[in-house]
Amino acid sequence: MSVTKASPDETSPAATPAAGAPLQWLARAMKPMALALVVPLLLLAFWHIATTNRWTRLIPTPADTAEYMVDFAVGGIYDDAFSGTLLTHLLASMSRVYGGFALAALVALPLGILIGRVATARMVLDPFFQLMRPIPVTAWLPLSMILFGLGARSAFALVFLGAFYPILLNTIFGVKNVDGKLFEAASMLGCRGKAQFYRVVLPAALPSIFTGLRLGLGLAWFVIVVGEMTGVPQGLGAVIMDGRTLSRTELVICGMIVIGVAGFISDRIILAIGNYLLRWSPNHHG
Numbered sequence: 026m027s028v029t030k031a032s033p034d035e036t037s038p039a040a041t042p043a044a045g046a047p048l049q050w051l052a053r054a055m056k057p058m059a060l061a062l063v064v065p066l067l068l069l070a071f072w073h074i075a076t077t078n079r080w081t082r083l084i085p086t087p088a089d090t091a092e093y094m095v096d097f098a099v100g101g102i103y104d105d106a107f108s109g110t111l112l113t114h115l116l117a118s119m120s121r122v123y124g125g126f127a128l129a130a131l132v133a134l135p136l137g138i139l140i141g142r143v144a145t146a147r148m149v150l151d152p153f154f155q156l157m158r159p160i161p162v163t164a165w166l167p168l169s170m171i172l173f174g175l176g177a178r179s180a181f182a183l184v185f186l187g188a189f190y191p192i193l194l195n196t197i198f199g200v201k202n203v204d205g206k207l208f209e210a211a212s213m214l215g216c217r218g219k220a221q222f223y224r225v226v227l228p229a230a231l232p233s234i235f236t237g238l239r240l241g242l243g244l245a246w247f248v249i250v251v252g253e254m255t256g257v258p259q260g261l262g263a264v265i266m267d268g269r270t271l272s273r274t275e276l277v278i279c280g281m282i283v284i285g286v287a288g289f290i291s292d293r294i295i296l297a298i299g300n301y302l303l304r305w306s307p308n309h310h311g
Contacts, residue, residue, distance in 0.1 A: 125183075
């Protein structure tokens with residue numbers, strides 16, 4: 026029987042996919058980013074068309090806004106009171122957002138676990154929090170100024186309130202709705218009593234807890250503009266309010282963009298931590 030040998034210049038079938046593997050990996054990695062840019066690019070195109078065609082004379086063009094953003098970040102173009110001050114205002118807002126969020130998590134997590142696990146605590150505390158929860162943060166603004174005075178403490182308190190309820194409610198939901206079969210399975214494996222809290226309740230409630238943390242941090246950035254209406258000299262909310270007072274629309278838009286980007290990055294950090302801690306869960310997909 027004769028055996029036909031492949032010519033040396035013929036490419037084996039197995040070699041072709043290997044050669045294209047880096048390109049396939051790059052395409053898979055870039056696809057989510059490309060899809061995420063579709064809506065922002067469409068909005069940017071609409072903004073450009075609307076402003077260049079004079080559909081409105083009150084909104085600056087994207088190019089003018091980008092130029093002012095550069096000046097806001099590093100200065101050297103307009104040299105006004107806001108030139109080169111972005112980092113100062115961003116750090117001031119970050120300290121209030123992350124400080125208020127951290128305190129809200131520190132209070133809401135144990136309270137949520139207590140209310141979710143102990144029926145008596147739920148009957149005593151849950152009606153009170155359900156009564157207080159619908160009150161908007163803006164309604165607390167005058168009272169916070171009376172209690173804490175003008176300045177950063179009022180902003181901190183409002184951020185705390187904004188972040189508190191999403192964390193609390195999602196923690197209660199996650200702890201209260203742990204599947205009873207998990208307790209039965211744990212008991213059969215010798216895990217009983219207080220050990221079930223650490224081995225069953227907390228792992229099962231983590232997805233809801235991280236959902237609450239994401240919502241709470243997002244609302245903290247949302248509330249910072251209201252919080253910094255209380256007379257603080259520095260902060261992105263203060264910049265937006267100054268822009269409104271001075272009819273500087275480009276300044277308002279720049280402040281909004283920075284808050285959006287900072288909030289997005291914060292959310293990605295919480296999401297990455299959650300994905301890492303929940304990597305064992307087959308039902309968690311980020």
